[in-house]
Amino acid sequence: MTETARSPEELAAYLASLDCVHCGLCIEHCPTYRQLGRESANPRGRVYLMRAVMEERIEPTPDVIEDLDLCLVCRACESACPSGVAFGEVMAQTRDKLKKRGRIRRWMMGALLDRKRLNRTATLMRLWQRSGLRVLRHLLWGRLKHMEAYMPTVPAADTRRPLPPHAPAIGEQRGQVALLEGCVMSVLFQDVNRDTMHLLQTAGYEVFVPQGQECCGALHEHDGDLETAHRQLDRNREAFAVDGLDAIVMNSSGCGAALSSTDMPAPVVDISRFLADHGERLAFSPFTQPVAYDAPCHLHHAQRETTGAQQLLGRVPGLELVPMDLWDHCCGAAGIYNLDQPELSGRILDEKLDALERSGAAVLVTGNPGCLMQWRAGVAERGLAVEVLHLATFLAAQLDS
């Protein structure tokens, strides 16, 4: 690519790649390097490859593309990098240029943009899960088999119904917030959305669910489709232009990272940080079993929110927050990485499951739909007696009523 052929975004990504000074301080933080141990599977090697492709010094051969595809885009390297290399931005631009998508993939990513289509797919999945046909799942193969095992129990249609557009504060009102319902969240984890709304109301906030909101586009960016990702951000910017909002509250860290990367009409804040700062009215009943916390990458590394969840858990009387090794490393979910790269995703999850077992936790708390699905599938497969919960679910259940 010549200088003149570069768009401003491509140029910004290219310049960001030049910030790498090859120090290698990121390497040990990279989950794929921990598994594969080769230079081209670590951040420094990937930046080198991406720059070489941008400078047209090398061809994007299948081997090069594979090394780039194996990246989780967990952005742990960004947290570790002393030069501030914007790795996520460089990778997003590179994938946008190189990614080829087949029909099934286009259908899958398109479904995220259409709630009716998502709901119809969920209904079919639920029928499959509840019918006797599931005994035939051993006949599935490849990705289909992996997808089937990974899919959580799909909730009934009644549980998936949309959130009300508005919910009043409980007690004296202290502010107004808006909530993103999300695509996957609204279909598979609407219970988490309802708990989030209830926590915000109890904290004294009037909650709006803007009706024009759409999928945030984070998974499309991850998949290298920047046109769709940017269009979704524009639509949400318009939808969330509600007067008087104190914050746009997120309970999915991937969506939070996407929306906070752009200029939204109000500050974009994860539920953990929002309640840690504004949840004084929340009172919790005691919890006596050991709890571990696993940080979602796009909360910890992309949004740099590293303490809110622990502060809130620390407010639950009697709760023992047990340390877990690798708690700030990716669990291998990473958007649809676990479907694209099931083998490596499984190895990454295995290391995390070992850490969970060593921690002795009875409950694992996290904050992202992909992480919930990945952890639940792994815990079930290993037969561990550990409940995996979203932070909002855990806190709402502990609310002193």
Ligand code: SF4
């Ligand atoms: S984003 Fe994650 S997987 Fe990719 S290079 Fe950085 S640390 Fe490694």
Ligand code: SF4
């Ligand atoms: S830590 Fe940053 S500067 Fe050092 S090798 Fe990694 S990406 Fe490059």
